[in-house]
Amino acid sequence: MVHHKPIVIGVAGGSGSGKTSVSQAILSHFPNHSIMMLEHDSYYKDQSDLPFEERLKTNYDHPFAFDTDLLIDHLNKLLRYESVSKPVYDYVAHTRSCDIEIQEPKEVIILEGILILADKRLRDLMDIKVFVDTDDDIRIIRRIKRDIEERGRTLDSVIDQYLRIVKPMYHQFIEPTKRYADVVVPEGGKNHVAIDLINTKISTILGNFP
Ligand SMILES: Nc1ncnc2c1ncn2[C@@H]1O[C@H](COP(=O)(O)OP(=O)(O)O)[C@@H](O)[C@H]1O
C-alpha cells in the first residue's frame, strides 16, 4: 500500500541541452520502480484551429505557448495517485495530435521541459530541481541534427527559428531559471557524477517512504 505522495524531479534546460538524456539516465537507473516521464512539450496548446502557415509563426519558446494549467491539473491528479489522459504533441504538424495517452500514476515523476522552472506553481510541486546547462553552440548543433532527422525541418528553417526566437527566448526566459535549480548539470546525459548524485537522492527519498 502506498502512503506517500509521488516524488517529482524537475529537469529543465535549453532545447538540445540533454534534458531527455538525463531523464532517460534516471529512468533506467530505477528499472524495478514505478517511475514515469511527464513532458511539458505534451502540453503545447492545441493549434488545430489555425492553418499550418500560421502555426509556423508561433513562438514555441515563450511560456504562453503552453497549457501549463492543464499540466498542473494533471500533475496534481498524479500526485493523488489518479491516472490522467495526456495529450500527444505532433512537432511536424505543430499542434496536438488526435491521440491521447492514458498515464497511470507512479511513485516517481520526472517532469521535463524548457520552461518548467519558470512557473512557481510547478517549482513548488518539485522535490528535486535540475537544470541541464549546455553551451549555445553545442545545443544548436544537436538541434539542427534532431530537427532535420526527427521533426521534419530544413537546415534554413532551424537556423532562422533559432536566431529569431529560440536563442533570445532562452536568454530571456530559460537561462534565468537556473537560479532555482538544486543541481546544475553541465553537458547533459554524459555527466555520470551529477546523474549518480540525483539518483542517490531519489533512492534516499524512496528509502524513507513508509
Ligand atoms: N552528452 C551528449 N553528447 C552527445 N550528444 C548528446 C548528448 N546528450 C544529448 N545528445 C544528443 O543531442 C540531442 C538532444 O538531446 P536531448 O537529450 O534530446 O535534449 P533536450 O531534451 O534537452 O532537447 C539528441 O539527439 C541526443 O542524442
Ligand SMILES: O=c1ccn([C@@H]2O[C@H](COP(=O)(O)O)[C@@H](O)[C@H]2O)c(=O)[nH]1
Ligand atoms: O511545434 C513546435 C513545438 C516546439 N518546438 C520547439 O521545441 C523546443 C522544445 O523541445 P526540446 O525537446 O526541449 O528541444 C522549443 O525550443 C521549440 O522551439 C517547435 O519548433 N515547434
